[in-house]
Amino acid sequence: MAAKTNPIPSVWARRRREPEQPALSREAIVREAIAMLDADGVEALSMRKLGARLNAGATSLYRHVATKDELIELAVDEVFGEIPVPDPGASDWRADVTSTCEAFRDTTLRHRWLGSVIGQAGLVYLGPNLITVSERMAALFSAAGFPEPARAIDTTLSYVLGMGTTEAAFLTTVMRSGQTEAEFIARLMPSAQEAVAGHTFLSDAFADAAANAVNDPAVLRQEKFAYGLNVILDGLALRLPR
């Protein structure tokens, strides 16, 4: 009933096929979605904007992806593919597990939306890349002699996820403030000091932190992560047979 966009269909109005254009594909959509998530966070990803970036309408995406949530699930598993897990080698199992956990942490910091999104979707529907990471970590722990590698995996990955999520959320806040991490911390100091006043133990910890404030904050975070990881690996080592 309503007037169409092209009341008189004309040869000239017909779009031509552009074989150069990679066309819409699930891979391209997921790739571009990750780029948007990395750039502006999870609340900045909308199907309309994503479509626009791909020279497509918003609803065209639904031919390749059932729903926005499914798209995010795909993005999550995609970035898990960035985590390399070494083969169980002649070298120390601790070194191999450590490098894996650090790669995992790097991924949560490179894609700072990961933490919040996993909290919503969970690691329930295991994508192929997460399965691969798990399998290879299981191989690592098994070769080291652990009778229950799944337990070791759950413990280490929970820690890495929790710490990584917290770090990522912090870095997001820093970035939103438009300052460097050091600036942000310096500017936060007074109010933190005030919040902690009257709490004796936290004040002590705060004083220690202030003394360390001359160091690179990224290095301090890395050290904090390594400390906890070593605690866990020590605890696991006690459970090795013999």
Place this chain on the structure above:
Amino acid sequence: MAAKTNPIPSVWARRRREPEQPALSREAIVREAIAMLDADGVEALSMRKLGARLNAGATSLYRHVATKDELIELAVDEVFGEIPVPDPGASDWRADVTSTCEAFRDTTLRHRWLGSVIGQAGLVYLGPNLITVSERMAALFSAAGFPEPARAIDTTLSYVLGMGTTEAAFLTTVMRSGQTEAEFIARLMPSAQEAVAGHTFLSDAFADAAANAVNDPAVLRQEKFAYGLNVILDGLALRLPR
């Protein structure tokens, strides 16, 4: 220009003050928001629905809360108030830390939106309740003799947060399916089996899990949590002086 709702202001149309009605207050708003979050998750909380539950218009809430994000921050700190931390006592420090971590886990499971929300907001802006929990945990570790209680806190809480978030996300998925946890797992088995086929180590772990499937899943989750926590406490114990 447009006709007003009440073109002729009348005495009879005037609302009367209802002193029984608790009126809108920040506390009431936060309390009701938590109730909605607990009931239907984070994406079901809208200012309009929250207003309706409080017999108020959506925008009335903004007199007491600057923004929806701020409201969520308040809700987060509010539920942290549910975590009791014992005084450092004569008893084992491990028992005290364990009870604290289990209370934290209980909170993440009782309020399953916590994990995803912390991933977005982070623990950056420390509310009073989180500060209290931290202070009391610091007291626990200090009394136990740890020279750097902050490190111990970061390690344990990262683990608890990561594991709790994962569990909560899983339980949310289960609940959405409308099945019990045991039913959900049973129904998931075939596709999980398939996903794991060809991965030798995961297949082993899967077989173990299947053998345990007769037990209460909630108990199995609790045991998994306790295992990792004990690993961490063992690792920390190694760092006690002497």
Place this chain on the structure above:
DNA sequence: CTATCGATGCGCACACCGTACGCAGTGCGG
């Protein structure tokens, strides 16, 4: 060569969202 068919892209529409703004009542200090 033509008719048909499945796959793909897209405009429109719906219901809903957070929240800025300005008006309308209320209770209180002067």
Place this chain on the structure above:
DNA sequence: CCGCACTGCGTACGGTGTGCGCATCGATAG
């Protein structure tokens, strides 16, 4: 008694995810 600060709310704006039906395409069957 006036005026003012505070609270609630109706309206409106610019977004959101996505269901629906149509237009167009390449491949294949007759």
